[in-house]
Amino acid sequence: MENFKFELDAVDGRSRAGRFMTPHGELRTPVFAPVGTQATVKALTPEQVESTGAKLLLANTYHLYLRPGPEVIAKLGGLHEFMGWQGPILTDSGGYQVFSLSGRREVDEKGVTFQSHLDGSEQRFTPESVIAVQEQLGADIIMAFDECPEPYDRAYNEVAMGRTHAWALRCLAAKQRDDQALFGILQGGIFPDLRAQSAEFIAGLDFPGNAIGGLSVGETKAEMNEMLEVIDPILPEDRPRYLMGVGSPDDIVEAVMRGVDLFDCVLPTRLARNHAALTRQGRMNLRKALYTEDERPLDPDCKCYACSHFTRAYLRHLCVANEMLAGSLLSIHNIHMLIDLTHDLRLAIESGSAAAFAEDFRRDYQKHRPEGI
């Protein structure tokens, strides 16, 4: 497991600056992974993704299993080769998508039978099959199969947690490749006792990394933060912690302050395609008429390709004219913004000023940039 050594360079309060080794390079944490659901970060070439500073990409097992199929990707040399990304890649287990995207589904102790959202065909995932698919895809970091329930339904969360724990054991047993780091996933909804129980169980299995599932799925930000505080003292310090599906700039800051190292989210690219830009002072809607003749870059403090080459007026024109380039440029900006935020968080942790950084961030972010600024 030399490949997956995790070293902490600095700790400040609960926040951590680490390095995680993967077969495709080192990740400096905190790290944010943009999402390439179908083996492409939407609207961007790998070169453009690289220009944002992103080091780690997430791809979705559920989507790639259905199309083009893991055997196709394996035959073409695996995901890195297939999509032309030479840095580290993480695949999820498909668990979340089976519950959020598919049509009818039936869960039993052995696995989940579900309907493809593409053609309605019946499909089945088990812990073993999901590991096999992820081994065919060939990402650096792969995930255990889990069941992600409604956060507020206690009875369901108890059952789903139990199943997730049993499946974690079976995923460990099924795993064959030693050049992939399998992360366990803990669940437990918004129930502190369940979260603690799940963290203890998953931490006890000696995964090289631990993931926090079932958050950012409808609960409040305060509830998410409370769950992170419950989990933090239980998870081993010498393993990376991954908060799945998060997030927004403020969620990332709050989670880093509570000991999280790794993030992924569709937010920056999805917002981009809806013509919204992330900044440290809040979001901007680039379609607004007040930008019609605005000669400033989207964010004057940003060094991304979009901000170094184009005015708000041009971006606004592309948005209003529904040009694809709007989605590409805003995706570059939004990913860069989150990567840049994690870089600054790391610097703050290294210099022992994480709390002050978070305080400043909260003040600016909650202020919300007046649209005209």
Added chain:
Amino acid sequence: MENFKFELDAVDGRSRAGRFMTPHGELRTPVFAPVGTQATVKALTPEQVESTGAKLLLANTYHLYLRPGPEVIAKLGGLHEFMGWQGPILTDSGGYQVFSLSGRREVDEKGVTFQSHLDGSEQRFTPESVIAVQEQLGADIIMAFDECPEPYDRAYNEVAMGRTHAWALRCLAAKQRDDQALFGILQGGIFPDLRAQSAEFIAGLDFPGNAIGGLSVGETKAEMNEMLEVIDPILPEDRPRYLMGVGSPDDIVEAVMRGVDLFDCVLPTRLARNHAALTRQGRMNLRKALYTEDERPLDPDCKCYACSHFTRAYLRHLCVANEMLAGSLLSIHNIHMLIDLTHDLRLAIESGSAAAFAEDFRRDYQKHRPEGI
């Protein structure tokens, strides 16, 4: 007019290799201009367009007049600054779009009243207003206002040609900036005598370049070639000739063999968004199942970014999954293919082998690449 000097480096039969100086750089002809209708080549950043080898872009006056408006672009420093393209730009006059895109329209001797295709509002173009708009946009090459009729209607073509000639004079009189080359446009449908008459009239007005309008609008390839042969001996040899809205690889080769220097067309980018690729052996439909596991580049002889980085299998996956990246990568390939073709045409002209080049090209292109190749 030092800016717009045109020099012939070589002539081979009727085909020409020239250099046209513009305020934003020299164009080596034959030259193909990709189209950036709304001040963006669809789905590509200016960097990506540059990577195709493209030197000249076309933008559409009709679209930019309606949105964002020429005054906005002028205020932001003109088209080059607005869209981040530092090379030469050509704007058309909007004449063709008024006749092909707008709703109701009424033509009179003074100009055209038309309905915006965006909001139905009533708008009016005159030769004078169209020159004023193009002076606000600030392209290097601008076009006279013309009327583009059905190619087969002789009576209409006579009237439209007369109007186009009168408007050409008024455009010349209206023009104020001396850092833009105004090209005249000849019309005449598929009628050799009208084409000859129009070529003589327009050539007599001493434009720094002459454009051929009203072709590639429904007539046969044989008729287009015949019209080019009628015009060729009439147009001055020391001025560039621009065949508007063309074209396909075969049309470009045939037109170069008949004395044309300059081309523009939406074809490469439109085909790309429909998942078709141009090659010298014909078109490929990248959605076909036979590419599912094809590890070869789209075109093994191509040096574009798409062909140097990705397999047919990956491109096919992007197309079938309707990912935006498919349109971007195929646009890069298709534009590069046409630019590369004009480069090879130039080399052939310089070495006196244009006829042989065209013969070889026709044989390969008509063969049509078996899809499995």
